[in-house]
């Protein structure tokens with residue numbers, strides 16, 4: 001079942017022998033990093049094992065939201081929204097970004113009181129975020145049958161088109177001098193006296209002094225082969241898209257039952273607002289203790305299952321030589337099966353809540369593997385024990401919207417210039433320095 005088709009990005013033909021920075025991974029984080037670095041005059045090579053935005057970055061819901069963020073991510077997300085506002089003009093290409101507003105229903109664990117409490121985290125930022133109820137609320141979602149009592153409305157939140165955005169950023173990075181190689185896995189780092197001296201790709205060696213690992217769900221495997229412990233698991237989320245339908249809601253809406261946002265093609269992207277599948281794999285046991293607070297926090301939304309992934313991951317090499325064919329070459333695009341049960345459930349709930357959807361049909365469904373960390377915030381960090389290596393990964397289901405901001409922060413760290421936001425919360429060493437590592441929902 002092929003996932004959504006991102007705008008194709010052709011590969012450059014020749015692998016450079018020598019660059020300043022190699023970026024591993026052509027998702028929204030890797031391409032945003034490459035763009036920022038190229039704009040600052042740095043020579044950069046981005047290597048993607050499959051196609052640009054083939055994995056999470058084209059499969060996500062397309063939400064660009066500050067609303068209900070972990071407070072530790074708020075400054076970076078605020079910066080990201082500023083970047084999105086000028087991004088199309090900067091790229092000379094469309095990302096589909098629109099500030100359409102997002103409404104979060106007050107229900108379940110996110111009740112009215114919780115939403116109000118979260119709102120306090122952004123009260124100095126002039127977001128226009130407010131609690132809504134009555135006709136105000138119904139006006140945002142005309143003709144719904146849900147009898148909603150209250151919700152949090154974030155007017156500056158919005159959406160972009162995941163199949164357009166990362167490819168557009170990659171092409172713009174190339175315009176500014178970056179080399180973009182697809183079907184080109186990085187197998188391992190090359191070290192001299194413990195420092196980054198280059199990378200080994202499947203097409204040969206490249207010298208560089210800095211590497212950014214932005215490998216999404218593969219980052220743990222890559223880091224592990226380099227001897228670096230990166231706690232990361234994967235969670236599956238299933239998504240559907242509908243045919244165009246009029247007059248559907250402009251505002252995106254998030255409830256426990258379903259999440260919906262309008263697409264540029266006039267259809268809707270719909271998914272369960274909280275249902276995620278966790279395949280039990282060997283890493284579930286290796287990392288079980290570290291993830292316990294996260295499992296507890298998200299218990300109501302996780303469905304654990306034993307599937308073929310157990311065998312796939314159990315049989316996967318965990319270490320290899322630069323001359324070996326690696327797991328990254330065996331799987332060019334991670335394209336998991338969507339859950340039919342989840343699809344049926346969410347489609348029924350969405351149609352019942354918004355009868356306008358009766359006039360639409362499901363035209364595509366897919367799933368994506370979300371890479372998560374134990375505290376559900378990313379790692380955006382230098383690796384102290386391997387000078388020259390940086391990691392930008394673990395965006396835990398909300399990396400699309402924050403991506404352009406993350407790219408800026410990574411570039412700041414690589415170039416050792418003043419960071420656009422304080423990166424301390426995202427340091428890799430939080431997992432080993434005795435810090436309390438747990439999700440913070442902000443309420």
Ligand SMILES: Cc1cc2nc3c(=O)[nH]c(=O)nc-3n(C[C@H](O)[C@H](O)[C@H](O)COP(=O)(O)OP(=O)(O)OC[C@H]3O[C@@H](n4cnc5c(N)ncnc54)[C@H](O)[C@@H]3O)c2cc1C
Pocket residue numbers: 024025026027028029030047048049050051052053054055056057058059060061062063064065184185186187214215216217218219222237238239328332333367368369370392393394395396397398399400401402
């Ligand atoms: C179903 C779903 C819904 C989501 N909804 C939202 C949302 O609405 N809003 C939001 O903000 N976020 C959302 N997310 C999360 C968001 O999509 C991710 O956080 C974000 O795309 C992560 O970007 P990335 O660049 O880190 O990873 P990816 O997009 O997964 O990219 C990593 C890339 O690295 C490549 N790679 C890995 N290893 C190597 C190697 N050794 N050599 C070369 N290439 C390599 C992979 O092939 C891959 O293309 C959602 C995710 C999913 C799956």
